[in-house]
Amino acid sequence: MAVDKQAIEKHVFGILQAIGENPNRQGLKDTPKRVARMFEEVFDGIKYSNDDIAKMYDKTFDEEDFIESSDNDIVLVKDIEVFSHCEHHLTLMYNMNIAVAYIPNGKVIGLSKICRIADMVSRRLQLQERIGSDIAYILQKIVDTQDVAVVIEAEHGCMTSRGIKKPGAKTVTITSRGKFKNNEKYLDRLMKMI
Ligand SMILES: Nc1nc2c(ncn2[C@@H]2O[C@H](COP(=O)(O)OP(=O)(O)OP(=O)(O)O)[C@@H](O)[C@H]2O)c(=O)[nH]1
Numbered sequence: 131m132a133v134d135k136q137a138i139e140k141h142v143f144g145i146l147q148a149i150g151e152n153p154n155r156q157g158l159k160d161t162p163k164r165v166a167r168m169f170e171e172v173f174d175g176i177k178y179s180n181d182d183i184a185k186m187y188d189k190t191f192d193e194e195d196f197i198e199s200s201d202n203d204i205v206l207v208k209d210i211e212v213f214s215h216c217e218h219h220l221t222l223m224y225n226m227n228i229a230v231a232y233i234p235n236g237k238v239i240g241l242s243k244i245c246r247i248a249d250m251v252s253r254r255l256q257l258q259e260r261i262g263s264d265i266a267y268i269l270q271k272i273v274d275t276q277d278v279a280v281v282i283e284a285e286h287g288c289m290t291s292r293g294i295k296k297p298g299a300k301t302v303t304i305t306s307r308g309k310f311k312n313n314e315k316y317l318d319r320l321m322k323m324i
Pocket residue numbers: 216217218256257258259286288289293294
């Protein structure tokens with residue numbers, strides 16, 4: 131379901147009142163509308179399941195059409211910059227840098243689709259760990275392999291601009307599946323590439 135912009139406007143108006151603001155003052159009068167448009171953009175990924183996203187970006191090529199032999203070669207797309215929103219405080223996850231790797235098993239995915247997947251799952255209320263597992267699940271489905279890893283580094287607004295207030299604190303998560311989980315040398319090789 132698409133976001134209900136009218137409902138968002140109504141609630142943002144109420145929140146502005148609740149924090150002691152006057153939602154009718156000049157500077158705020160268009161704010162509920164703006165926030166509704168922003169939510170429509172930044173939460174666009176909520177309406178799709180991971181399986182929907184896998185279908186949406188299922189653009190693959192047969193490896194045998196263009197490679198003589200591939201022997202557990204790693205494909206890595208790194209430095210994918212995205213933003214997301216923390217599901218606990220609705221604050222921004224920023225300076226987020228994602229690396230996605232897989233070992234082809236007969237099929238390779240169009241590289242831009244990896245970035246599109248990372249963008250789409252980030253346009254939800256998220257946890258950093260779940261962004262990693264969502265990307266891994268979708269990529270596994272599209273390229274039909276278990277061997278996927280996702281490394282994410284990010285700063286969380288909920289830890290930098292409020293609460294514990296630790297600007298610069300970075301969270302790094304590694305989601306490893308298949309050979310990246312079961313065989314140290316693949317994860318080692320990947321970390322060197324990153
Ligand atoms: N594992 C994980 N935790 C997160 C993520 N984003 C935010 N959190 C944490 O979720 C926790 C929520 O804790 P609560 O105690 O319910 O909330 P709070 O009282 O506002 O806690 P403080 O942030 O410590 O002030 C906090 O420790 C956040 O730092 C994330 O992506 N992954």
